[in-house]
């Protein structure tokens with residue numbers, strides 16, 4: 001049931017502090033400062049041998065794969081590539097020994113993801129699933145994996161599955177990192193940062209009213225740009241997908257610095273840009289990108305930390321997000337973008353939970 005929420009999507013957005021807690025339950029091992037997984041079916045020796053990781057999936061699950069690329073390379077220093085499952089299944093790329101292939105999927109029934117995993121498994125690579133639905137086709141086809149335990153996701157637009165996938169990928173980064181160069185101290189610190197995450201999401205949900213006002217203002221846009229860098233680049237893609245999917249407004253996500261290579265030509269006073277600009281290593285760079293858009297007359301909506309007068313001076317509208325470590329920012333910053341898509345869709349009279357032309361799981365090619 002929707003438990004008092006107007007739509008499943010909204011309920012699922014609000015469940016995120018809890019679904020993240022469920023993804024972490026029993027998996028953070030304080031004593032060894034690492035993460036533990038019941039179903040990876042890998043010995044520590046086998047895990048240490050992994051030299052490359054391929055993350056594959058579709059749609060939102062592909063976006064969490066992109067977050068995973070930044071996460072795992074940062075925490076574990078293992079090279080990661082991210083592949084659309086629909087491309088991987090026919091592309092026949094050379095895959096080195098000691099490559100681990102993860103299929104990322106909420107439903108566990110996406111035809112392309114299943115086919116990509118089957119094909120890589122057939123070639124003798126170890127395949128694992130990061131999956132929500134227990135006992136699903138992909139969970140069964142894989143050699144092992146990690147369940148999200150996010151509970152049923154009914155809204156066609158994926159929300160809580162995305163944040164749980166990112167959280168599982170962060171824990172995998174910790175796990176592989178601790179088998180390599182990550183110190184005990186750093187491991188402990190990461191665990192502590194992960195433990196704070198549900199509270200940070202809870203706090204982020206407090207932006208709902210702010211987001212509703214922003215939605216009101218921009219509901220008639222015909223194109224919206226989403227821009228962020230590093231960890232916040234996949235978040236920009238995900239924000240754009242949410243808006244397209246449920247409000248039928250054209251949206252594009254880009255790494256903010258790519259703007260000047262073409263997309264900035266789209267900017268005019270009718271085309272808002274959403275900048276994801278919390279404090280972090282690329283803050284001043286994103287600031288410069290934001291000023292470029294502003295100088296060309298484009299309305300700017302910024303997702304930024306509270307008490308940021310610099311952002312306030314440039315942006316037309318600011319949505320506040322709490323400050324969290326950079327590797328966890330996607331999990332927090334996607335929340336206002338989910339809400340923005342939700343409110344705009346609602347204002348435009350769209351069927352939020354069942355957008356046109358889409359099905360919850362895509363079981364055909």
Ligand code: M6R
Pocket residue numbers: 057058059060061104105106107108109110113156157158159241245360361362
């Ligand atoms: O069930 P899966 O995670 O495999 O589904 C993949 C995509 O079909 C899915 O994420 C889709 O893009 C969503 N509707 C996005 O909100």
